[in-house]
Amino acid sequence: MRVDIWTDINCPFCYIGKARFEQALEGFPHASDVEIVHRSFELDPTSKPGSSAPVVPMLAKKYGISEAQAAANERGLGAQAQELGLAYQVEGRDAGNSFDMHRLLHWALDLGRQEALLDALYRANFAESEPAFGSRDRLVEIAESAGFDGAAARAVLEDETAYADAVRADEEAASRIGIGGVPFFVFDGKYAVSGAQPPAVFTDALDKVWGDRPEPLTVIGGDDDAACGPDGCELPQRG
Numbered sequence: 001m002r003v004d005i006w007t008d009i010n011c012p013f014c015y016i017g018k019a020r021f022e023q024a025l026e027g028f029p030h031a032s033d034v035e036i037v038h039r040s041f042e043l044d045p046t047s048k049p050g051s052s053a054p055v056v057p058m059l060a061k062k063y064g065i066s067e068a069q070a071a072a073n074e075r076g077l078g079a080q081a082q083e084l085g086l087a088y089q090v091e092g093r094d095a096g097n098s099f100d101m102h103r104l105l106h107w108a109l110d111l112g113r114q115e116a117l118l119d120a121l122y123r124a125n126f127a128e129s130e131p132a133f134g135s136r137d138r139l140v141e142i143a144e145s146a147g148f149d150g151a152a153a154r155a156v157l158e159d160e161t162a163y164a165d166a167v168r169a170d171e172e173a174a175s176r177i178g179i180g181g182v183p184f185f186v187f188d189g190k191y192a193v194s195g196a197q198p199p200a201v202f203t204d205a206l207d208k209v210w211g212d213r214p215e216p217l218t219v220i221g222g223d224d225d226a227a228c229g230p231d232g233c234e235l236p237q238r239g
Contacts, residue, residue: 121142
């Protein structure tokens with residue numbers, strides 16, 4: 001089974017939703033047979049590259065609420081995160097352009113370590129006091145904290161074309177599917193879960209998709225009879 005998850009590092013519900021999904025996955029008997037791929041989604045693709053700004057004023061402006069209300073919402077999210085054992089800095093967080101982060105996540109996917117980098121980026125944004133956005137030096141530091149080679153990460157960041165097409169392809173796929181918000185989970189290309197749902201919802205989805213999988217073929221007879229393959233047809237060699 002494959003689960004594609006569209007996320008953005010700016011998104012607190014992606015941070016919380018990932019933990020809830022992982023809780024469900026821990027109790028899923030076929031967890032070792034589940035492939036997870038994190039896909040790119042920018043909550044604000046119009047933000048200036050390299051930009052960074054305090055999150056509370058940004059949220060207040062975006063949703064037309066007071067800064068006091070936005071701060072209260074942050075505290076509420078912090079409480080939800082705490083219930084999951086996640087650190088969450090309710091004051092002083094920033095927000096910004098995440099395109100470079102998504103490029104690095106595709107690089108990490110090629111290295112087979114996407115999950116490690118995603119966790120490090122979430123931790124930097126939601127749990128650490130130093131801003132996560134606005135500086136490529138900071139992104140290199142975050143990559144190194146997750147065990148990646150800093151020079152290699154910097155090389156990706158400094159090549160503006162590196163993995164840019166992969167990010168855009170994910171975003172185009174999200175548009176085709178009709179994804180308007182994240183997190184968004186797609187199970188085997190057939191079922192979807194939208195939002196940071198409770199673990200029980202993810203458990204139901206995992207069970208449903210696994211139950212719908214076709215049973216493997218049972219081959220009757222040996223493999224020494226005449227057959228055709230990609231290289232042509234061969235008669236069996238019999239002694």
